[in-house]
Amino acid sequence: MKVTLRKKKNKKKISLFIDYYHKGQRRFEYLGLYLYPEPKNSKESQENKRTMEIADNIYAKRVVQYQGRNYDVRNVLSGNRSFIVFFEVMTESKYGSPGNYGNWVGALRHLKIFANPNLTFNDITPEWLISFQDYLKNKAEKKNGEKLLPNSISSYYGKIRAALKEAVRQGVIETSPTARIKAPKEAETQREFLTIEELQEAAKAECEIPMLKKAFIFGCLTGLRFSDLEKLKWTDIQQSKTIGYFIRFQQKKTKAYETLPISDETYNYLDNENSTNEFVFPDLTYSAYNNTKLRKWIESAGINKYITFHCSRHTYATLQLTNDTDIYTVSKLLGHKNLQTTQIYAKIIDKKKVEAANKIKIKL
Numbered sequence: 001m002k003v004t005l006r007k008k009k010n011k012k013k014i015s016l017f018i019d020y021y022h023k024g025q026r027r028f029e030y031l032g033l034y035l036y037p038e039p040k041n042s043k044e045s046q047e048n049k050r051t052m053e054i055a056d057n058i059y060a061k062r063v064v065q066y067q068g069r070n071y072d073v074r075n076v077l078s079g080n081r082s083f084i085v086f087f088e089v090m091t092e093s094k095y096g097s098p099g100n101y102g103n104w105v106g107a108l109r110h111l112k113i114f115a116n117p118n119l120t121f122n123d124i125t126p127e128w129l130i131s132f133q134d135y136l137k138n139k140a141e142k143k144n145g146e147k148l149l150p151n152s153i154s155s156y157y158g159k160i161r162a163a164l165k166e167a168v169r170q171g172v173i174e175t176s177p178t179a180r181i182k183a184p185k186e187a188e189t190q191r192e193f194l195t196i197e198e199l200q201e202a203a204k205a206e207c208e209i210p211m212l213k214k215a216f217i218f219g220c221l222t223g224l225r226f227s228d229l230e231k232l233k234w235t236d237i238q239q240s241k242t243i244g245y246f247i248r249f250q251q252k253k254t255k256a257y258e259t260l261p262i263s264d265e266t267y268n269y270l271d272n273e274n275s276t277n278e279f280v281f282p283d284l285t286y287s288a289y290n291n292t293k294l295r296k297w298i299e300s301a302g303i304n305k306y307i308t309f310h311c312s313r314h315t316y317a318t319l320q321l322t323n324d325t326d327i328y329t330v331s332k333l334l335g336h337k338n339l340q341t342t343q344i345y346a347k348i349i350d351k352k353k354v355e356a357a358n359k360i361k362i363k364l
Contacts, residue, residue: 219312
């Protein structure tokens with residue numbers, strides 16, 4: 001059963017109705033609600049908004065009413081599957097992606113706190129999703145007792161949406177109940193990075209884990225994520241007469257194959273020409289211990305910034321833009337699918353330009 005809220009337009013008004021479709025048969029439920037096709041003033045616009053809110057509420061109720069009904073034995077059995085078990089399996093599948101895996105683990109923790117342990121797919125309704133959002137915003141706490149930050153709320157709810165989307169893809173459920181539920185918004189965060197001067201100072205400072213330092217600086221020079229540096233092999237680094245040195249690899253996050261040109265200086269930084277199938281950074285692992293050592297190394301270089309390994313990628317992007325590489329090229333170098341993902345760095349550079357301009361103080 002597919003339930004869809006639709007609009008029918010004529011010359012004077014737009015009629016709202018619900019379209020029910022199942023196994024080739026269709027029927028309609030007209031709601032007796034109408035919209036102004038072209039609102040002439042704020043009053044008509046507000047009335048349209050209120051009408052759509054009423055229609056959305058009716059639609060949500062109809063989805064709940066028809067979800068899990070015995071129209072198809074296979075779908076009913078699928079809907080009775082444990083959502084928590086499904087979510088656990090998806091969480092473990094993210095183990096190879098350190099930062100992302102941590103978010104999935106956090107989402108699973110709060111899912112288990114909030115939900116009935118016997119939660120099934122049929123139990124996940126729009127009302128349930130709204131209640132889960134309310135829990136994340138007002139009741140959920142971190143392990144230290146603090147309230148969740150907006151980005152954590154957005155991330156954890158996003159994992160629920162991702163799991164339901166995957167369930168649709170696998171045929172466990174027909175449609176996701178998240179379609180008409182607004183997701184919590186992320187707060188815009190500061191993306192920390194090193195300037196070229198700070199990177200040079202860091203390169204001079206000693207690190208308790210030399211391999212960690214080497215991988216971080218190489219990340220600043222290439223923009224590679226930790227997950228890609230971790231699995232980088234010497235055979236991935238190649239050379240041609242036309243483009244010089246380049247890295248040929250498959251992004252672990254997006255699964256896309258990339259060809260990333262690197263400078264001679266970046267290649268020579270590795271200081272170890274090797275054509276074997278060995279890892280470039282052997283024993284490189286993601287852990288809280290290594291994160292602490294990374295920050296201590298940065299502090300020892302006289303840099304007062306909260307630096308994580310992913311800041312190496314931010315550093316690469318900002319250095320490229322600072323040196324006038326156009327944003328489209330930077331987006332391609334980073335392997336971004338969407339240019340909007342890269343545009344956040346342009347905002348950073350604008351701020352740096354203002355800071356630079358204000359350094360010139362002359363009394364005339």
